[in-house]
Amino acid sequence: MQLVTNTQVTPVAFQWPAGFYSDGIHIGLRKSKKDFGYLFSKVPAAAAGTYTTNQFQAAPTKLTKMMINQNHQLQGLLLNTAVANSCTGRQGWDNALQEQTWLANKLAVDPSLIGVASTGLIGAQLPMDLIKNGLPQLSPTTSDAVTYAVLTTDTHPKKVCVQFELSGHLVTMTGFAKGSGMIHPKMCTMLGFVTTDAQIDGDLLQTMLSDNVDDTFNQITVDGDTSTNDMVVTLANGYADNPSIQPHTPDYTIFNDALHDVLGQLAQQIAADGEGASKLVECNVLQAANMTDGQKVAKAIVGSNLVKAAIFGEDPNWGRIISTIGATDAAVDIDHVDIAMNGMALVADSLALPFDEAAVKHSLQAPKVIIDVNLHHGSAHGQAWGCDLTYNYVKINASYHT
């Protein structure tokens, strides 16, 4: 596992890779905000996806997974927010199929190349009349409107755009995601989309996506709840004209680093914009017995309500951190755990260190808080991201009415 850090890829202003178009509009699913959109490639793109492990997988998630798994190709996606089309039974499934057919006709492509993605309230049926009326209003733009059309309680869209070279060909990779509450991914989280004009085989893209989701999207948590609609889809349409990426080549490494960087940045943007969040919390676990332990401990710490509330209160309450570590089944040498917050050592060998509380408290006012834990038990790392637990989290979720 690689810690998420900057790679040699170059961040650039938002733009779509060559051959990708999209749109986002308001059709009345939400009061006034954008709630409906699409994203497509001019040609069929190599496609890969990861999907929620929630047993109540929503109809759109099930359908898109089915399409991608046929032969790892996809050309277009229809997106909406406000209604998740989850726990909607046979009618929900038929509605997802209807959406697929409608977009296939609009793009004049085979329905098997179309996926759908919905997010929002569980248990309600899609207002198909609004969607039917909305479809003709979608036009192929190069704007970022679609990144707004999937938001729920998010305060802003999550976007990343990078460029890099593969065998002398300039490649663009653009990702966007939504997600604010009900975030505790298993295998993947929320809605995430990565588009690139790189040329790569679909099966290889699937392997790379699955590997990179494990230590990015799967390592964020906002509230410990796993949604029924989670999915991350990656499309590569080959417009960059690079020789198709092969394993064990420099191009593979560059592309993999870029994908990991884009997914990692989107995951952190989601955690930072968690419901009610005022701070992004990053936990780095060092010298774990193995990666599983490191990841488990890091995620447990950023997921602890008590740790999250203490960080909201700018309180260096390391007792809650060490208690959270001990509550896991990770291999721990209970007499040799070190803890630091924002680079200031609080605990060495599991015992309190004298520290400048005022200085630590002050540093906890920053929008990003970093917790470093050293388990002195091996050489593996773990890393996870979350946010603080605030009054607004409670407010948002006590009043997000059915």
Added chain:
Amino acid sequence: MQLVTNTQVTPVAFQWPAGFYSDGIHIGLRKSKKDFGYLFSKVPAAAAGTYTTNQFQAAPTKLTKMMINQNHQLQGLLLNTAVANSCTGRQGWDNALQEQTWLANKLAVDPSLIGVASTGLIGAQLPMDLIKNGLPQLSPTTSDAVTYAVLTTDTHPKKVCVQFELSGHLVTMTGFAKGSGMIHPKMCTMLGFVTTDAQIDGDLLQTMLSDNVDDTFNQITVDGDTSTNDMVVTLANGYADNPSIQPHTPDYTIFNDALHDVLGQLAQQIAADGEGASKLVECNVLQAANMTDGQKVAKAIVGSNLVKAAIFGEDPNWGRIISTIGATDAAVDIDHVDIAMNGMALVADSLALPFDEAAVKHSLQAPKVIIDVNLHHGSAHGQAWGCDLTYNYVKINASYHT
């Protein structure tokens, strides 16, 4: 597993069983509230305990477990709040031993018959001077003062007192507990003490305690965090003079029901007084494939932040409940799940039912909310208790300073 319901035991006004004495006083560990106490039997009592599975088990928990496991006998316990004596290294262990010796001398009994229990802040050493000065001030009373001396953020003590007959002998069983935050027991929770004048062998008592803790204390959660100091200790001194309880007898059943009832009531009192809680939440899972699944699903639901916040908002948000069920690995027939709140059906066969939202919302204003889930997948039950997630939870934990 038996659902916690009333048994044939008789609830009575608070009193200690014959031969038990205790006291609770203020010695300066807290600003002004009682913070120090003891509990003892005039004669050595059969003793049983269950303890936290947190890897950072606190010194007092470790010492008391050691004493009880020698031969399941104990006569006295020294208790304090404010300082947990957890993550305190060698000095913390020596301090626990010192406390044990001091109380043994005061009661003129062998130190091996003395246990200690601490709760409060992790990482700080016990102020031994205050404790040394406090000991002589403890006197053998029959008051309930000790039930106050173990409180932290609790708003009130948790107490249960019942009486029942064993072979014609009147038996009293009195339990008390503390716990408000950092409550997500594994094997046992917080500090809980049950005293009885029944006559019973220590090993048998241990078996009965362990069994009954599984579906009582182990099924409550306030915030998903597991403390380092959890323990439940039961003492039986035989003063009731009943023929010692034997397995497979009517007396065994009556005593076991009483123990289950007392532990269950204490557990529910802890959940109802969870940090910031305004409501007790009970989840009953019916027709699960097996008891493990039933217990897992019930505990997941009462533990979900989104469900807890919705209940605080008096919002019958069943989507969060079904999503929580699906996020577990329990055997679920995804098309046949029923959900009801306070007896009103919201979901049948995993689909929304029309329901009187105003009526459900009104019922959610009650101090106890009951969520019933039917998995239609077997014949096992599950039951768990928690509380709502409120602004006060965040306030308490953002300002409970180190």
